[in-house]
Amino acid sequence: MTLFSRYLIRYLFTGFAAAAGLLLPLFSTFNLINELDDVSPGGYHWTQAVLVVLMTLPRCLIDLGPFIALLGGIVGLGLLSKSSELTAIRSTGFSVFRIAMVALCAGVMWAVSLGAIDEWVASPLQQRALQIRNVAMAAENGIDITGNVLWARRGNTFMTVKSLNEQGQPVGVEIFHYRDDLTLEFYIYARKATVVKDDKWVLQDVRKKQWNKGRETIESKASLPWNAFFTHMSLDVLSLPGNTFSIRQLNHYIAYLQQTHQPSMEYRLALWQKLGRPILTLAMILLAIPFAFVTPRSSGLGSRLAVGGILGLLLYISYQILVNLGLLFSLNAPLTALVLPTVCVMVALLLVRRYDRVR
Known part of the structure; x- marks a missing residue:
């Protein structure tokens, strides 16, 4: 890597830091305002709201990564253009396309850094933050941690957990077992359960109904051992949205869902988005190149940032609409998550080529 390449990358990362310093406090303030709406004297305290916002800062950084790449x-490059250093660099033989490739290298470094933060920092912290929030809000009203229903299937047996208590133990366990002709053979309801091991549960306050040749029998037990068949991921993590999972967790859970013939579209889409977002980040940084080569007198840096912000917002909204449509209509997950970022990269490369020929 040449001296000029390192110089350009240093300025680009300075821009990334400036953009992050502007956007993160702004969006964190919005997040804090949103969290404070749920604060109450007997449950979710303002200190916990502040802690949740701080713990979700890495996730906010990941989500804003493409914006930061564009504005940064x-x-x-705008600072280099304003001081005529960009012109001086070009006079040494650096073409617009070569400058774009250096910017692309900086974008790859930025995207890889965000990917590492996402996998090992953002996902665990966000999961923990949501658990803190759910426990605090549940404690106020004396309700369970989550109202999300967890389902699992093995063969003709279906198992569902209504919610989790403060200790992360299942509450409201229902088990349905069907015969091969799809008639219900038995139904079990347990008020709660204790997880002894990953797949060893003890159901408590059990009521079992069984049907055999048109006859119904009802049996009640204080406890009943049961081999559960949820994945080895903890139940409190399974109750969280799929976009909070790390790549390792998504791969594990998708394999489990496919093995047990359960819908996995939401999680497959979340997995492919983790690849689509870095590609969109690279597209954004390439789209910053034309802004840098606008004649400095034609528009100030503030005007370019405003136009860039609008462009980034439009692309972000378009991407979210496309992803949600893919989830709604069960479209191909890789195609849904990658088509817009890939098209943006191609358009950005065409624009760079155009500026390279003109200038």
Whole structure:
């Protein structure tokens, strides 16, 4: 890597830092305002709301990664253009396309860094933050941690957990077992359960109904051992949204869902989004190149940032709409998550080529 390449990358990362310093406090303030709406004297305290916002800062950084790449690229290259250093660099033989490739290298470094943060920092912290929030809000009203229903299937047996208590133990366990002709053979309801091991549960306050040749029998027991068939991921994590999972957790859970013939579209889409977002980040930094080569007198840096912000917002909204449509209509997950970022990269490369020929 040449001296000029390192110099450009340093300025680009300075721009990334400036954009992150602007966007993170702004969006964190919005998140805090949203969290404070749920604060109450007997449950979710304001200190917990502040802690939740701080713990979700890495996730906010990941989500804003493409924005930061676009605005940071405009700032970094814009400063070089304003001081005529970009012109001086080009006079040494650096073409617009070569500058774009250096910017792309900086974008790859930025995307890889965000990917590492997402996998090992953002996902665990966000999961823990949501658990803290759910426990605090549940404690106020004396309700269970989550109202999300967890389902699992093995063969003709279906198992569902209504919610989890403060200790993360199942509450409201229902088990349905069907015969091969799809008639219900027995039904079990347990008020709660204790997880002894990953797949060893003890159902408590059990009521069992069984049907045999048109006859119904009802049996009540204080406890009943049961081999559960949820994945080895903890139940409190399974109750969280799929976009909070790490790549390792998503791969594990998707394999489990497919093995047990359960819907996995939401999680497959979340997995492919983790690849689509870095590609969109690279597209954004390439789109910053044309802004840098606008004649400095034609528009100030503030105007370029405003236009760049609008462009980034439109692309972000379009991407979210496309992803939600893919989830709604069960479209191909890789295609849904990658088509827009890939098209953006191609368009950005065409724009860079155009500027390279013109200038």
